Amino acid sequence: MTPEFRQPFSLGDAMRRVTELPPIGERDPQGHKGTYGRVLIVAGSRGMSGAGALSGQGALRSGAGLVTVACPDVVAPIVAGVDPCYLTLWLPSDRQGRVTAQAYDKLRGRKDDVIAVGPGMGASPALRRLVLSLLAHASAPLVIDADGLNVLAGHIEPLAGRAAATILTPHPGEFSRLTGRSIAAIQADREEMAARFAKEHGVVLVLKGPGTVITDGTSLAVNDTGNPGMGTGGSGDVLTGIIAALLGQGFEPFDAARLGVYLHGRAGDLAAEDIGMISMTPVDLLAWLPQAFLELATP
């Protein structure tokens, strides 16, 4: 099966338009859980425990060797109960069930290959401190989503200059908060705005929504998998885990992002074919991810 990527519009001669997906190699017969990436997902808060579970399961279904979901201690037993295959790391919580400013102390010194942060965490100064600490001190690649992005609004300078990669996965509302531009202005010029932001801040930007744009400021792809059945809360949380897992398996950041977006959308299309767009939920994306991977792995 040849994955079909729509040709993005021209952003000038310097922009490389990417239409081919990177190949997914076979798993090393000698491989073990240490080979395929230790993925830490920092996510969830009271009322949004599902976000951590969905991201963790997205990473598990995408081949990560070891997945740990770090979440406020008040929701950790709930998150742990959803899936026995990831570990949980219990973070100190405040009265609203969100992480406290001491949360970073629990993450310091860990040996993760990739860290994803943000889904379902609730925006707070403590979360901003956590995300800024990760940006400043984490040596692993970072995937930042949802509330992890919201707390960076007005504080985006630390994005630039990291040694390791940073992937941001905003939907248009989150990108509007980050950039100060209206959603309408963003939607009118998605490729250009995403590419400019990525180049200026040295990140891979995944601007979600129909025709998700993936760009590192030099290369750009527009995804054509996915459907409105994915317009149900939690779909983006799954994507965060998928991209983190692919990064942990050694894909280059731009490749991990566009491959993850493709597979996520393809899982959605397979789910829609089977059970229809109306009834499908993000849990069905998890159920169809194996088929999406199999299609790419099969010559």
Ligand SMILES: NC(=O)C1=CN([C@@H]2O[C@H](COP(=O)(O)OP(=O)(O)OC[C@H]3O[C@@H](n4cnc5c(N)ncnc54)[C@H](O)[C@@H]3O)[C@@H](O)[C@H]2O)[C@@H](O)CC1
């Ligand atoms: N089960 C859970 O625990 C869930 C937790 N979630 C978390 O809930 C928090 C709030 O996230 P939300 O994204 O709902 O709220 P936001 O307020 O960030 O975004 C919603 C708004 O963004 C705009 N928007 C989003 N997608 C758009 C598109 N494709 N085109 C145009 N405008 C668009 C719209 O104005 C929309 O009302 C996040 O932390 C998120 O991770 C959600 O992911 C839902 C599931």
Ligand SMILES: Nc1ncnc2c1ncn2[C@@H]1O[C@H](COP(=O)(O)OP(=O)(O)O)[C@@H](O)[C@H]1O
């Ligand atoms: N109409 C659509 N066509 C294609 N993809 C969609 C559509 N609606 C939603 N999606 C995808 O679903 C995901 C929604 O992510 P997000 O807005 O972060 O949701 P949440 O935070 O609730 O999980 C994105 O990957 C987006 O591209």
Ligand SMILES: [Mg+2]
């Ligand atoms: Mg989201």
